[in-house]
Amino acid sequence: MKALIVAASLLLSFSAFAGTSPKAGDKSAVVCATDDAQTCVQLQFLADVNSSSESSFIVNIATANNAEIYNLKVDLWMKMGSHGHGSAPVEIENTSANVAKITNAWFVMSGPWLIRVDFDLNGQHQHLEIPVYVAQ
Template identity: 30%
Template sequence: MKLIAFLLGLMASLGAFAESGSVCSNATSVCASYESEADFTSKQEGRFALKLTSHSDEELTLVKVDLWMQMGNHGHGSSPLKVVAVAPNEYDVTKAFFVMKGQWQIRVKYKQAETEETLILPIMIRE
């Protein structure tokens, strides 16, 4: 598992993916990462691979994935994403519409045993 995470990180650093990012929870040691072959824009549908990893290799339950843009004291969402499991803890996400430029978030809500948490992956939409 660590080798896969290392290789994905190396590929991302070498520019193998147009967009990629990851974040880990201090509380549960669960990480969420995404990769996209194309840059995200406000002009077309986005698609990305989403992966959840746990240091315990425990299977996780994906509760919800959505897009969010915080705007002052209110926010702006997007239409529902289409999320398809392709392997344990790995998902193909389509119908990702970032409807305007700016700082967006991929919010990933998961459950591990009795703990439910949301991880936030930041994305800047420039076009």
């Protein structure tokens, strides 16, 4: 089962760099913590992603024994060689345990972006990055 999840994640992650943006209903690759394969994040896009309109998505965080996360932060980051830049702060609405709706997400230019998800779990800070390609 774990091999199937890894294979599906790799397949989905290729779409992040294929030059097409996620569409409403698409899901991102599953990204897991390097030190804890049971702590994973997946996004579900609620609107088409582009560089000219607001995006929104759901953040789903899976943890061992469904342990609750705290201090969720989400931001958008574009790597540009040796430097990068972010976007305006997103709005986070916690909808249930370990699930949040993200709105006011603006990808201000086309290209490869990272959706950075930070939270605390069992006294440990977690930082996971989900790659997303944004077309015009």
